[in-house]
Amino acid sequence: MSQKPAIIIDLLFNQDNVRAGLKGAFRGREVINRADPENRDRDLSAAHYALLWKPKDDLFQRATGLKALFSGGAGVDHVLTLPDLPDLPLVRFVDPSLTNRMSEWVVMQCLMHLRQHVTYSRQHARKLWSPLNQPEASDLTVGVMGMGVLGLDSAIKLKMMGFNVLGWSRTKKVVDGIETFEASELDAFLGKCDMLVGLLPLTDATTGIFNAELFAKLRRGGALGAPVFINAGRGKSQVEADIIASIEKGVLKGASLDVFETEPLPASSKLWAMDSVLITPHTASDSEASALFAHVERQIERFEAGQPLEHLVSRDTGY
Ligand code: NDP
Ligand code: OXD
DSSP states (O other): OOOEEEEEEEEOSOHHHHHHHHTTOSTTEEEEETTSGGGTTOOOTTOOEEEEESOOTTHHHHOTTOOEEEESSSOOHHHHTOTTOOSOOEEOOOOHHHHHHHHHHHHHHHHHHHTTHHHHHHHHHTTOOOOOOOOOGGGOEEEEEOOSHHHHHHHHHHHHTTOEEEEEESSOOOBTTBEEEEGGGHHHHHTTOSEEEEOOOOOTTTTTOBSHHHHTTSOOSSTTSSOEEEEOSOGGGBOHHHHHHHHHTTSSSEEEESOOSSSSOOTTOGGGGOTTEEEOOSOSSOOOHHHHHHHHHHHHHHHHTTOOOSSBOOTTTTO
């Protein structure tokens, strides 16, 4: 049987995970992992597919026979801004393994703020036994900005935990038990939120959207005293100077941030030292290599069978 067209793997991921995931993946197909030294000068011109996350600069000059591209993550801002990006179908990563991990992170962050965990861990360090006022999840409203694959699942799981949940997205959604708002209803949505969760893709429209003006529109006087901001979408959607100033002024009570304007977050950032800020290193939801390869394999099978690709990115909306 002749080999199926080759796939290039150009992922700036942990290579132990990539190599382990590649064992048994893409059966009958030549796999060119660009991280392997023996592939450094390899001819890439016959490959039909490329799976990429922050690829090497020369990918598109050398891989001239590509028919479809696959993002190593759910977000595609890093692909759409690549120089020499060919005009090919681009599929992003959608998989329960990614969705579940993100919802775990979001629910955990909301609970950490609800249960005053930030203050308790400081008290712990000082051996201080000092119970605080304890509101219930149902006393708080969490608004999710971005009701796509990840935002919707997080919203449903937050609802299950007892929070009142609202959703905001570009186009109106209908979700049982969750009040939803479309883009033009942003102010009405913000005015009801005690916690704001960002799960937006990075596009022109969402760059810098989480700023002082937006934070000032969140509901005040809720069960936590002031609103909390939680972001795992993209760092360039937030204005970090405004997060810092809003916390200092009491406009925000605190924040949980997984993504940053510059990653890794520079040691000089004031965010590191803020008591009410929880920081994770862009790990809210990692792409699991074996799940990613299985997803890409499924999409390639569809493509080669003449069926439409799923989870296609729109060049018009940028996500
Ligand atoms: P989706 O494309 O499924 O959802 C995006 C959502 O954002 C949609 O509801 C969309 O609205 C909404 N949206 C986009 N632009 C606007 C806008 N201008 N105004 C209002 N709403 C808007 O993406 P996912 O849920 O799969 O992923 C979301 C993002 O999460 C990714 O793009 C990535 O940046 C980030 N991410 C972060 C990870 C991490 O570890 N920190 C891991 C994985 C992803 P509509 O429904 O109307 O189209
Ligand atoms: C993604 C990410 O977009 O991990 O999947 O940020």
